[in-house]
Amino acid sequence: MAILEVKNVGKRFGGLQALSDVNLSVAENSVHAIIGPNGAGKSTLLNCLVGKLIPDTGSVMFDGQSVLGRKPYEINQMGISRVFQTPEIFGDLSVQENMMIPCFAKRDGAFQMNALTAMSSQRDVIEKAEEMLVEMKLADKRHMHAASMSRGDKRRLEIAMCLSQDPRLLLLDEPTAGMARADTNNTIDLLKQIKDERDITIAIIEHDMHVVFSLAERITVLAQGTPLVEDTPDNIKGHPKVREAYLGE
Ligand code: ADP
Numbered sequence: 520m521a522i523l524e525v526k527n528v529g530k531r532f533g534g535l536q537a538l539s540d541v542n543l544s545v546a547e548n549s550v551h552a553i554i555g556p557n558g559a560g561k562s563t564l565l566n567c568l569v570g571k572l573i574p575d576t577g578s579v580m581f582d583g584q585s586v587l588g589r590k591p592y593e594i595n596q597m598g599i600s601r602v603f604q605t606p607e608i609f610g611d612l613s614v615q616e617n618m619m620i621p622c623f624a625k626r627d628g629a630f631q632m633n634a635l636t637a638m639s640s641q642r643d644v645i646e647k648a649e650e651m652l653v654e655m656k657l658a659d660k661r662h663m664h665a666a667s668m669s670r671g672d673k674r675r676l677e678i679a680m681c682l683s684q685d686p687r688l689l690l691l692d693e694p695t696a697g698m699a700r701a702d703t704n705n706t707i708d709l710l711k712q713i714k715d716e717r718d719i720t721i722a723i724i725e726h727d728m729h730v731v732f733s734l735a736e737r738i739t740v741l742a743q744g745t746p747l748v749e750d751t752p753d754n755i756k757g758h759p760k761v762r763e764a765y766l767g768e
């Protein structure tokens with residue numbers, strides 16, 4: 520069954536048709552990769568899924584409900600969580616404090632967070648944050664300044680912050696961009712662990728074919744704003760149109 524169903528989505532920026540006729544179906548509990556050259560429209564598509572952009576045409580259904588017209592925080596509450604292309608953590612705070620923020624938001628609702636509720640009862644939030652830090656193997660770094668972590672650990676923390684919301688769909692935009700090979704491999708292992716241990720669907724935009732072929736069960740190739748092909752990794756590897764359009768052969 521598809522948890523995410525994108526139909527005929529189009530998005531124009533002035534004179535540029537960034538997306539046209541995008542159809543995408545992501546099966547529940549799968550890992551689905553979206554690949555394509557720079558400027559293909561991958562991030563634009565992701566932005567249309569999380570309410571950051573509103574498509575000009577088409578529909579986006581999550582678990583049978585339309586996400587269009589909903590605000591990003593409402594879509595988040597529906598069960599979609601998103602990891603951005605550049606890590607969005609609070610560098611001045613400790614790892615533990617960062618982890619507490621989404622835990623407060625989940626408990627109190629993103630827009631009811633205030634100093635009073637924060638001070639009145641922190642114990643459950645601290646416990647939830649601690650649980651996540653342990654699950655995500657960040658517990659020994661809990662007092663570290665988030666800014667001084669490695670790129671891989673920042674990404675790990677950010678993914679942990681997303682998972683504390685218990686999303687059903689995790690969206691990642693180039694999570695290994697700019698990472699050294701060791702951090703990339705750690706991120707692959709982390710995503711495999713998440714996939715094995717949680718009831719979750721993962722849609723990942725990724726440039727690094729090593730990451731894509733390590734994780735994805737289905738791959739959609741986007742080129743010039745429209746899907747070129749969608750298939751299994753094995754079929755994608757040998758696809759002549761993909762080799763031509765994406766691998767530059
Ligand atoms: P990708 O993530 O695949 O590299 P993007 O979705 O970021 O591609 O961009 C697709 C195209 O849309 C690019 O040509 C980009 O310059 C353009 N684009 C993206 N966002 C905007 C925007 N907010 N305004 C104008 N053009 C944009």
Ligand code: MG
Nearest residue numbers: 561562563604
């Ligand atoms: Mg992008």
